[in-house]
Amino acid sequence: MIGISILGATGSIGTSTLDVISQHPDKFKVVGLSANSNNYKMLTLIERFQPQCVAMADESAAKDLNKMVQDKKLNCEVLSGVNGVREVARLDAAAYVMASIVGAAGLEPTLDAVRLGKRVLLANKESLVMSGELFMQEVANSGAELLPIDSEHNAIFQALGENYGKSLDESGVEKIILTASGGPFFKDKDRDFSVITPEQAVAHPNWSMGKKISVDSASMMNKGLEVIEACWLFDATPDQVDVVVHPQSVIHSMVEYVDGSVLAQLGNPDMRTPIANAMAWPERIGAGVKRLNMFEVGRLDFFQPDMERFPCLRLAYDAVSEGGTMPAVLNAANEIAVASFLDGKIRFTQIQKVISETMEKLGKLNAENLQVIQQQSQKAEATAAQIVSALS
Ligand SMILES: NC(=O)c1ccc[n+]([C@@H]2O[C@H](COP(=O)([O-])OP(=O)(O)OC[C@H]3O[C@@H](n4cnc5c(N)ncnc54)[C@H](OP(=O)(O)O)[C@@H]3O)[C@@H](O)[C@H]2O)c1
Structure with a gap:
């Protein structure tokens, strides 16, 4: 039985992770959970998964949750603040840590888990974007297993196979090709971007995700952050990482080798696939996802990214190059x-x-x-x- 802590348990990735865990109660046990302020959702997770401890980053949410836990006589310690979240990341009983806090707040707890040599399932791309070189040094020093959850990076991880962790040269890899859906506005060439509303921006055509990453997808900053993430995860230079717009989101990314072979990973857009892959690696477990039906898919399209209409992607290339x-x-x-x-x-x-x-x-x-x-x-x-x- 493998103990797992989930940082960002109340979010979209946290929910998908708990879904995979609940399909394999013989393999995984939730030992710690964290969130920011959503204490009602956290209470339901405590009742359902019975972790030994949870943390709320928001101190008043932690106080309220603690009262509810006491009233219901649940056997779970409630920690609070950033230090509480970091304790959940460091729990001895957690061999695996799902790093799925959104944004820069994920950096310190994720690094805590890395430093303790745990298996770190990395969804929080912002931590690697912020501190790539230092982060990867900590991984090397501690021997942590860093496995990517972002569907694109998980696809590359799968296409690299036993070459993951080796240099691209040694692996005979020429290019990493990240696919991008293009977000909700890619196809509509005449659209006036200045009047786009938040509701329109968060309505992603293929993926159901948290609000921040949905807006990042609409501006294509998400792809920019992923370019930076790929440079650090796979030790690539920015010019070795290409972006291809693929509106169907069926191919999750590709690796091009020096002999001209291009290896891709395909599947329906459902984050439970990369999550199950990283949790079970090197084995495979079921994820509960709908099977890909190629006859329903019918066709796969590819387009150049348009950096004039989506300047955030260009800014990310500029930032990683600097x-x-x-x-x-x-x-x-x-x-x-x-x-x-x-x-x-x-x-x-x-x-x-x-x-x-x-x-x-x-x-x-x-x-x-x-x-x-x-x-x-x-x-x-x-x-x-x-x-x-x-x-x-
Ligand atoms: N969603 C996807 O399909 C997807 C795919 C690939 C990568 N990712 C990456 O995964 C991460 C999570 O994305 P998401 O879509 O799951 O986000 P989300 O649905 O917004 O969930 C964010 C989680 O982080 C918690 N949180 C927010 N601020 C926090 C803080 N200051 N301290 C501690 N916890 C905090 C939230 O708690 P509350 O609920 O209490 O606010 C929630 O549990 C992001 O880095 C994203 O880029 C997501």
Whole structure:
């Protein structure tokens, strides 16, 4: 029986992970859960999965949850704040940690699990985007098993097979090809992006996801963050990572080898597949997903990404090429811009403006240590917030 902690248990990835676990009660036991403030959902998870402890990052939510747990006489410790979340990541009983907090808040707890040499199932791409080099050094130092959950990176992990962890040269890999759905607005060439509403932006055509990643998909920043994530996970340079728009989201990504072979992983768009893959690896377990019917799919289309209409993708390539703290600045500015768009403070088209101006204002520092990265990230949040105020 493998103990697992789920960070971000109340979210979209957390829910899919719990679904896979509930299909394999003989293999996995939930030992820890964390969330931010959704204490009612957390209470139902405690009742159903009986973890030994949970944490709420929001301290008043933790207090309320603790009272509900006491009233119901449930046997579960309730921790609070960032330190509580980090304790859930470090639990001795958790051999595996699902890192599925959204945004920069996922960095420290994910690194805690890495440092303890656990199997880390990485959905929280923002942590790798912010601190790629240091993060991968910690993985190498601790011997942690870092397995990607993002469907694209999990597809590449599957297509690399036993070459995962080796250099691309040694593996005979020429290119990593990330597929992108293009989001809800790719096909509509005449659409006026300045009047896109938050409701329209979060309505992804193929995937059901949290709000932040849905807006990132609509702006194609999600693909940009994934390019950066791929560079670190697979030790690739930005020019070894290509993006291909594939609106059906059936091919989840591809690896092109020097002999001209292109290996792809296909499946219906359902995050339970990569989650089950990473949880069971090197074995395979059922995930409860609908089987891919090629006759229903019928055709697979591919298009060039349009960096004029989707400038966020270009900004991400620029940030990873510059290196240092630039990806952390890009990530922090994007988090502020997306939250401001969802709050109705800026237009969809202003997301890229907030990010590019923040990058220009802050420039790049060497990402010497975590403190420098976090300080620069906080500065980027403050700078982006000022730019938003001036725009709204
Ligand atoms: N959804 C997908 O299909 C998908 C696919 C690939 C990668 N990812 C990545 O997976 C991560 C999670 O995405 P998601 O779509 O599952 O997001 P989501 O549905 O918004 O869930 C986010 C989770 O993080 C928790 N959280 C939010 N802020 C927090 C904080 N400050 N401290 C601690 N916990 C916090 C939330 O708790 P509350 O519920 O209490 O707010 C929730 O449990 C993201 O990095 C995303 O890019 C997602």
